Amino acid sequence: MPDTSPSLWSRASRLELGVLPVPVFLCAAVIVVIAGYAGRLTADLIGGLAVMMVAGVVLDWAGRNVPILRNIGGPAIFCLFVPAALVGYGLFQPQMLAAVTAAIKTDNLLYLYIASLVVGSILGIDHRVLGTGFLRMLVPFLAGTVMAVVVGLGVGALMGFELKHTFFYIVTPILGGGIGEGILPLSIAYAQTAGKSQADLIALMIPAALIGNVVAILSAGTLGWFGERHPRFSGKGRLVKLGDELDLKPEPEEQAYDLKLMGAGLLIICVMFTFGGLLAPITGISGPVMMIVLTAALKLTRVMPERMELGCYQMYRFVAVNLTPAVLVGLGAIFISWNQLVASLSPGYFVVCAATVLALVSTAFLTGQMMKMYPVETAVVTVCHSGLGGTGDVAILSAANRMNLMPFSQMVTRLGGAGMVVLASLLMHHFG
Secondary structure: OOOOOOOHHHHHHOOEEOOEEHHHHHHHHHHHHHHHHOOOOOOOHHHHHHHHHHHHHHHHHHHHHOOOHHHOOHHHHHHHHHHHHHHHOOOOOHHHHHHHHHHHHHOOHHHHHHHHHHHHHHHHOOHHHHHHHHHHHHHHHHHHHHHHHHHHHHHHHHOOOOHHHHHHHHHHHHHOOOHHHHHHHHHHHHHHHHOOOHHHHHHHHHHHHHHHHHHHHHHHHHHHHHHHHOHHHOOOOOOEOOOOHHHOOOOHHHOOOOHHHHHHHHHHHHHHHHHHHHHHHHHOOOHHHHHHHHHHHHHHHOOOOHHHHHHHHHHHHHHHHHHHHHHHHHHHHHHOOHHHHHHOOOHHHHHHHHHHHHHHHHHHHHHHHHOOEOHHHHHHHHHHHHOOHHHHHHHHHHHHOOHHHHHHHHHHHHHHHHHHHHHHHHHHHHHO
């Protein structure tokens, strides 16, 4: 009788890494690695995506299977910090790093990713949730920010830091909205008063922002785990309790995916990003924030046809599901300085940074519960205020498995960060 047992290839193909059969993944990884070492990997979006997606598959899988870490955002932690460590120790192959840098910075993959998440998630949620969510988030956000500053100053004093140093160089960089949006403008403002060079000021503030971002990611992962263990505190991605969830229409993701609608959604996403940039110099508001405002206005006025909203939402889901690990790999390799992070890990300094972020999270959690919001989601959105801008939002929400909260987190990060930069600049001018 002929041998009908499955071949070795067939048996191996039943094993999967992520969604890829192991032999297929290994072939893809070998090709990318050989191309990198042979100098044939293109430094553009295609080459960068190949590197980031191959690395993302492995690191995402590892993060989901490591005990303890898998319950507190392991995939995001691995995808961010393993590439950062490889770059820091000089182990990231230069050709591959050049491709990743080109994809993230030159070809603006990060902006396409964030725009897809913001526009798609806004147009995909119920308009009642959007309106009440933005308004209600102000209270836990402001309460959490005030408590973060107070606790940060108090713990800083206990650790032997001067109040002025703690506020200007530890707490404010954590809450300033990231490096580009927060630390860079702060360094310019501080340099005019403090008598230090901008480069020295940046080096002084970046460690606080990095540690704050790490603690925020771990906090978000812990919140996601807590929400699964205690469902009464979690909205499973919903921010506001409307009292009539059973009457809401089915989520868009429950409907059949339509490729033509997704194409229309991609066009609308790109146009909304462009529109925000077009109005930025006129309004004095940054392009990404204008994109959020314009998209929210479209949703609240309900002028966008529902089919087009569905197309944007489905495009957002495609991007979030398929590109998140890859984008996190790129962010870790390009934006997280491993050497600065390790060098700043003195116990007292770390305690001040951690206390600041934990005060922000816990206050938002309790305030959200008092305001009849979902405490887990409220705290996750608020803790984005202590992340590295838009890149931090991606990592934090990914750790909590709450990517649909991107529009709320972007508002908290960008407007809250801008407010902290303005406040600290004015205070430095008067008391520096």
